[in-house]
Amino acid sequence: METPTILAMFSKNNSEHRHLNTNRDYLKKYLLKLYPRTIQSIILISFTLVSSVCMLFLGMSMYQRFEGRSRQMMTDNSLLMLSRTTDSIEDYLRRMRRISDAMYYDIIKDMDFESEDLSSEINLLYEANKDNLVSFALFASNGDLISAAPIALQKEMANVTEQNWFTTAFNKMENLHFSTPHVQNLFMDETDYRYHWVISLSRAVDLNYGGKPRMGVLLVDMNYETIQQMLEGVNQANSSQYVYLITGNGQLIYHPKAEQISLGIHDENFAQAAGYDDGVYEESFEGEKRIVVVDTVSYTGWKLVSVTPVRNFYLGMKSTRYFVILVAALTGLAMIIMNQLVTWRVTEPLLKLNESIKNMEAGNSDSAIYIGGTYEVEHLGKTLQRSLDEINRLMKDIVIEQEEKRKSELDALQSQINPHFLYNTLDSIVWMIEGEHYEEAVFMITQLASLFRVSLSKGRTIIPIEDELRHAENYMNIQKVRFKNAFVMNYEIDPEIKGCLTVKLIVQPILENAIYYGVKNMDEDGEITLKGYRKDDDIFIEVIDNGYGIPSEKLPYLLTEDKRASKNGSGVGLINVHKRIQLRFGDSYGLHIESEPDEGTKVTIHLPAIPATEENREMLEKGGLRYE
Template identity: 30%
Template sequence: MWKRKTGFTKFVNDIPLNYKFFMIYIVGVLLPILLLNLLFMDRMSGLIREREDQNLEISLERARKDIHDFIDGGVAVSHALNTDKTLYEMLDRTYKDPLDFYAAFDEQLRNRVSSYIPVNNQILQIGIFTENTTIVPGGNYHIIDQEVRESDWYRMWEESKASVMVAAYRAKQASNQTLTAPYLSVIEKMDYFDYYGTFDKLLRIDIDLSRIYDVIARERDYLNLFLVNENNEVIMSTEGGYQRVVSTSEGYPKFTPDSGDSRSMGPYEVAIGTAKYVKGWRLIGVPQGNRVTKAMLDMRLYVGFLAAAITLITSVFIYVMLRSYNYRVKRLSRHMQKVTNEKFDLIRIDEGRDEIGGLIRNFNIMTSRINSLINNVYKLEIQKKSLEMERVRAELNFLQSQMNPHFLFNTLNAILVVCTKNQYTDVTDIIKSLSKLLRRLLSWQEDLVPVEEEMRFIEMYLKIEKFRFRDKFEFQCEIDDEALRYKIPKMSIQPLVENACKHGIQAAEGLGLVRIKAFVAEGRLRIVISDNGIGMETGRLRELILSVRNENASGSSIGIRNVYRRLELYYDDQVRFDIASRPNEGTTVSFDIPIRLLEHQNDEDRGNVDGV
């Protein structure tokens, strides 16, 4: 008897071989390649984005540092000039006439300011503005007149009320006074020496915007940079530059998110510095969207090509391998089908040296031997098997015939004794139960019956015993629903119950209790019959066990020995039969059978049983 496979295993076994190979290829090869490549692509996309983020941050920081160095260089020059005592003295002197000024200019002022420009090449020009009208304006020295006071840079400095500031503004061009040009200047009040305060003095250092733009343009491969002042005005940008000449009525444009490319990953922003004179100044970078897109496209093309190459190579390899397997297995299957029709043809192909080749060679050997022995050994074996089955059937019938008269005899004797002793006239119920028992014994044609049907028989028997023993006897049946439909040899439980009543509780004092359990545990059907009777000594128990297992033994243990023998004939050594007993504590007899060896009653058969 074998366990029939159901569910997923049956579904897999029913799939044709070609479809199985196709599913192996899809699930085992193609799908993992696609998933791995998708995961790899997703991971690489993340790495590319992380790398681009790092490059963008490095680019932004590099540009910020260079611009900050340019401005700090201008501030350093401004501080150096602001602490030049001789310069203060020359600017605070009142000159008699222009000749007097030119003499002092040649002696002290000519190269005093311009000497800083070659060393600090980011400085476009340096201008000193003073209210000393005795100075002749020109070169680096200027008079603070009404025109200067009305200029943008001067108003910005007055409004800021800071000693040092960085200002972005527009001033009139020398070549065309109607147009303005952008400037970025460091403006500082010259008030370092209090005793040279006769005239107000201002220092203005103009930063070369072309140098700053070179820094911004240098990073165009990574970012579109925007230099923004404290008022959120764009001083210059990678695309807009700084050389746009406009009328004085126009100002710098405001920075908005739309100023960048809508395809970008979002702006990056960093402060130019922490000093007060650059407070609010920022460098904003908008990433070049096409750079990241190109990197992602290159990565996808590479991964796609790699996946296609791997898929092609593995597909060809698997096709070659599986074709060899599939062809030989199909040939083997066709010839095995012929064997079922008693056609023992040999498989004449190149078998190969693998397992399938060995299987084909063994099949050829097997078919050759079967073909030669079919008329001799096989027919003789069939005859032997038939004789053996007849012998087993005869032995089972003999064992059954031993038990039925024995049970009937005891039952009739019990009724006779009770009726004689108590002078009963109405024994309708007990006679009905006995009638049902006899009818069931006569109609039982099957060797195997469900546990449910066996338990109905036991309950009828126990009712008779209850009638016999009256208040001295009780019984309990604990049967799991799962165990009811499994089939066991008929009359496998009743002799054990009868033995418990006769030898267990009949001679015991007090209330006798017989308990019957049937349940499924650990893949086995377990039947337990126990009583609380007189039990038996260890020596008597050992003799009983030996007697049960001895085929030629006789005596009072015939009922237990018959049950054990029938179970052994049906299930060989797979059945477990056990007897346990202690004096004055009762006896327990149990057996269990693997479920895989048992038949299961279907619903239709159960209906037939219920109708009996």
């Protein structure tokens, strides 16, 4: 009975092992089907994954950087706003101190209270400053009222000596003391039954009673509404943050929600804010993160505090976040399309080479050789490699020859300074020096030097439009001196286009044509306008003159090699410019000419709007950017 049992177990184990191997083979075949096996698939997936990761990392980095910069800008704006508000409050308090000083040092110090009355002087000073004051008052050390303005009756129940401003004045007699906002409860005004919220400015003063010194307290009740309106204006102008004012020990002076705080509906972190030095802090209060900016009001020790909840910042970033996501999505889509195009361009030659092996095996000796694969194919490839190398060498020579031919053609078309123009300019400079017109000669030499500087451009053929326009302006400045301002030159250039790239020396030849074949021999004053603007993704530069114009029968041939258009030579420069533009940017760009006899001519230069970066310039120099 034992043997059959062992055989049964062995059979069962073999069955399970075969089943496991079958499942493993099936899984392996399934994974092989999923795994990309063609070169095109591998490159496409690899490029897409790498570019997606890079784009995601770049997008997150740029967003975080933008978020940080935006947050820093908000903080800087808070600092600037707080500094300006502090300056306004300090200026107001400084004026109040000057009023108190004027009352004390100019009036009270020089008065004998035993024989003189303070009423007229205190009323006069009050009238001069009543817009910012509620009252003036002078008290004796026992609390008796000596004088007050405006004229008012002291309340019978008002115990002056127990008032905080009174006791503080005697505690530190050498200083001026600012109180917190409170309702004035000293006087009864028969003409005004309102409650006045004031900030009291008090100081201990020396009083002269017939040569006997006594002590008193000078009280200036400032109108609290002045500071309140100041801070309310700041809060209304900044919806994402709010500002409040406290004393150095955390007592409230102003808060936009002062009523809610007094009723216990709202709370504020006064104690912690009072302990902050001037600067920027991040804190968490009642579960809310916020940015706190503190600035101290000089002399008083008051602290002006700006609070910006972090959630307000992120609400402002919401549209930016959506914009970044949209840009990332569009960029991702563009990259997928670009990856497909690049993959196709990269793998197509390889697929053709693979097909060429089949052609070679079929006996097609004209097909290209692929070295690799089996030993037989590799041996066959090496045997024919010498011939293939020769073919490749010849092909490279052809490519180099064509490139040199293109460069030679471009250099031939790249017109430089007309020797005749240079001769006439130097002759004019000599004439100016001989005629002792030194300033004009210096101006001509300066303009000519700048003209050469742009013309050379360190050997570059692609320059910013700003340099091209400067070159044109230098050229026209020289021509205006040569022709003794026989024409007027106008410039209407949109600054937006100056930061884009152009082929060098395309405006000056057209301006030269406008002078020599347009306005040079006009009886009346000629006028040339150089206009530049951007429209969508294109740039247009127009040279407009009010000269004799071009006959309609010549217009169709101006931008061709047809000699009927250039009997007087005016068409050569235009063809030059037109070809150079099209060599760099494609046939969609170049010149467009409009003209009417006796009405003038307008030549329009059409260019793509390419930002003037070093990378774009180098690619254009190499012929790597085409906008056809």
